[in-house]
Amino acid sequence: MNYKVQKIQRIWRRRGILGVLNFFYQNAASHIKNKISYQQWLEKNTLNQQHILIARQQIAQWQIQPKFSIIMPVYNVEAKWLTQAIESVRNQIYSNWELCIADDASTKSHIYDILTHYSQLDSRIKVVFRTENGHISAASNSALELATGDYIALLDHDDQLAINALFENAQLINRYPEADFIYSDEDKIDSKGKRFSPYFKPDWSPEYFYSCMYTCHLGVYRTSIVREIGGFRSEYNGSQDYDLVLRFIEKTKNIFHIPKILYHWRSIPASAASGSQAKPWAYTAGRKALESMLERSIYPGHVEETPNPGIYRVRRDIIGNPLVSIIIPSAGATVNTASGSLCLLENCIRSIQQLSSYRNFEIIVVDGYDIPEETLEKILALDVKLVRCAEPFNFSMRINRGAAKAKGEFLLLLNDDTEVITPDWLESMLELAQQKEIGAVGAKLLFPDGRLQHVGVMILEGNPCHAFYGFDNEQSGYFCSNIVNRNYLAVTAACLMMRQEVFQLLGGLDEAFPLNYNDVDLCLKAHQAGYRNVVTPYAQLIHYESASRQKGLKPGEWKQLNHKWKDYFEKLGTDPYYNPNLSLKAPNFELF
Incomplete structure (x- = not known):
């Protein structure tokens, strides 16, 4: 039986039809409130030219100028989304980057034309055209081979970076040169460019991470460690980034969170951002990645499915029979x-x-x-x-x-x-x-x-x-x-x-x-x-x-x-498990 139907039945048994109606009302009211709140938040938190000027002045004074290699596998994406993704990199406030693109043997002719154009337009854009389709992990590894930066950042071919994405990461690295893994907050963007559904994340929360790949976008990783662990693994296609990070965090404790929206995840039918039905195989791969982690762990166990796609329960074996x-x-x-x-x-x-x-x-x-x-x-x-x-x-x-x-x-x-x-x-x-x-x-x-x-x-x-x-x-x-x-x-x-x-x-x-x-x-x-x-x-x-x-x-x-x-x-400073963008009036993860 569908999980949502079971939930409604439980509410009905406990509180009757009025309880069910109240549940739906609360859900709808919360959804509308959150949509309005985020638009109000955006009005107060959008960068202006003065902010950008100050950022560039700060960059000139930094002791460390880290180089970012942005990894972008490409396959048959619409021209407008690909163009917008590339332009979001070229528009970055911080300029010490390279965009490493691997086309995974796309069959649509516009892909070659767009990628060739940009590689000739900007020397920081590197492109490799794969001769056979190997899927996302193989394409990501091909892009990784082009990388010469201190850090890699992952960008999907239809998403966009916020204009200050690399600036904020470089600023953090100047404060914490030991940083190996940096993640930020994110939101979604629709086909008309409207932003919605912000995800204001906690600081590093391992148990939450073993339940879902919450760090997601924007993920920035020290290149040497990515290479040390062997890059992406094709057997985890669909959740290859989850598998990458599960292995990555076994090599370092230097994990940092930037509580700012630095990534816009495109919500269109082909994207995972559009809902749990877009890429169902990804959730099977996510479970496999967690099972692989448990095989390496000193606390072995197994993974249980939950009614929510992409949400897992990691069960650790209890050691002995303690009192x-x-x-x-x-x-x-x-x-x-x-x-x-x-x-x-x-x-x-x-x-x-x-x-x-x-x-x-x-x-x-x-x-x-x-x-x-x-x-x-x-x-x-x-x-x-x-x-x-x-x-x-x-x-x-x-x-x-x-x-x-x-x-x-x-x-x-x-x-x-x-x-x-x-x-x-x-x-x-x-x-x-x-x-x-x-x-x-x-x-x-x-x-x-x-x-x-x-x-x-x-x-x-x-x-x-x-x-x-x-x-x-x-x-x-x-x-x-x-x-x-x-x-x-x-x-x-x-x-x-x-x-x-x-x-x-x-x-x-x-x-x-x-x-x-x-x-x-x-x-x-x-x-x-x-x-x-x-x-x-x-x-x-x-x-x-x-x-x-x-x-x-x-x-x-x-x-x-x-x-x-x-x-x-x-x-x-603030509670590490409650994002500073969220309201301090009540601990309900609301903006206002």
């Missing part, structure tokens, strides 16, 4: 729900024990001698370890006390007001948390009515906030952010997994944050120490948020967090 210590601070509170009275702690433990497909775990409940006797008897009968803490409620202290008694190699911090709804939640988190580069792993948390409570925490101007808070779970989010593994600066301790050794190395939770921001503080410590934090949407729980304690901040908590992390916030 997971689930630490739950609780007072055994009871709440009223639509189904009647519910003891949160009992419900949480029951969901873990009845639903979890991974069975090597221990449950540690930390209380302040305030769990009702009746509840205490029930949970102790469920093979639960009890740790008692006489001090006034301090979430951080109680987690640390539980961690001290934990025998597991992995800790899972868990609120008692949660309920597991995906059986493989522990595996989904373990396969990430076991990787030595990863610090905290968070889950997708939902309100009982299916709205999003947590899919990641971003810190905007010192203010921690949940991405897409209150949105419908059926919304896939900004470029599928809500339905793939993705890096965030922080995750919530309502469900947070971390290796015990990392937790202890970071000093556990800071008990100076007794109620709020202790999780953000822990994640910032992890990020500062060089770990990356991840949210996986494949581990899902219902969160009866703050049902067991009062909501809201206590006086001074926000100020305390910002005082402690002031220097680090200044060093970061």
Whole structure:
């Protein structure tokens, strides 16, 4: 059954016909708003002659003048698109470039005429005419053979570079000469030249990259490394650039992102930019590229298809059968729900024990001698370890006390007001948390009515906030952010997994944050120490948020967090996983 039909059926079962209509309304309203917003954004962010003059003055002062070799394979493209693509290179503010074109034995006569004309017009344009059609990887390698630049940049034969594309890359290289891989933001351009559908990307996010080839255009790569890894591979045609980058990033950590629209991807029927049906074979090739990556990885596994073409789920094999210590601070509170009275702690433990497909775990409940006797008897009968803490409620202290008694190699911090709804939640988190580069792993948390409570925490101007808070779970989010593994600066301790050794190395939770921001503080410590934090949407729980304690901040908590992390916030500048072009008013990936 079609995935979209299944989605509509799920909404209908949960919220009826009005819910379905509201879903369609929200989608349509968001689409219209985004279209209008981007046109307004373009009016404010288009380069003028003054900007170009200043850029040229800066170029004259640079110590480094990197040479870019722009690789462009060509095959039977319409004359006007090919001409516009070439002219977008010739119009660059930065002039130290060469355009390396390989015609892949085109059968249309205008191709030879246009390429010959430009090669005679501009000495920086080099052309090779292949005698047989070898498809895109072979043609790209032929173009690569012509390259003499320090860096290569990839340009499709019907797309356009922004006028400042090479300037921005050269400017970054002057600031960071060690840069090996640079990617930028992009948008789409239609047959009439109208720009739309901007993609404002995060800084380097490996887990997101293993889910989709989000870096895409404009990609700029150090030539020596491209040659070292053997260029493009024909068996991955359609996703040859994905395969190239998957191998490239194994050779370097010097990856940089320019948060500017530097590439215009042509949206016409023959282009992948027009939709997922344009080049279906590309998605099969993308899966093969990821499978090849896993064969080379120290964390092997397999790739699963998702209902969204071009979106993948990389599953890593869990190493051994490690014990997971689930630490739950609780007072055994009871709440009223639509189904009647519910003891949160009992419900949480029951969901873990009845639903979890991974069975090597221990449950540690930390209380302040305030769990009702009746509840205490029930949970102790469920093979639960009890740790008692006489001090006034301090979430951080109680987690640390539980961690001290934990025998597991992995800790899972868990609120008692949660309920597991995906059986493989522990595996989904373990396969990430076991990787030595990863610090905290968070889950997708939902309100009982299916709205999003947590899919990641971003810190905007010192203010921690949940991405897409209150949105419908059926919304896939900004470029599928809500339905793939993705890096965030922080995750919530309502469900947070971390290796015990990392937790202890970071000093556990800071008990100076007794109620709020202790999780953000822990994640910032992890990020500062060089770990990356991840949210996986494949581990899902219902969160009866703050049902067991009062909501809201206590006086001074926000100020305390910002005082402690002031220097680090200044060093970061902005949240690396939230593009600075996007609105700071709410973390919903909108322009205004």
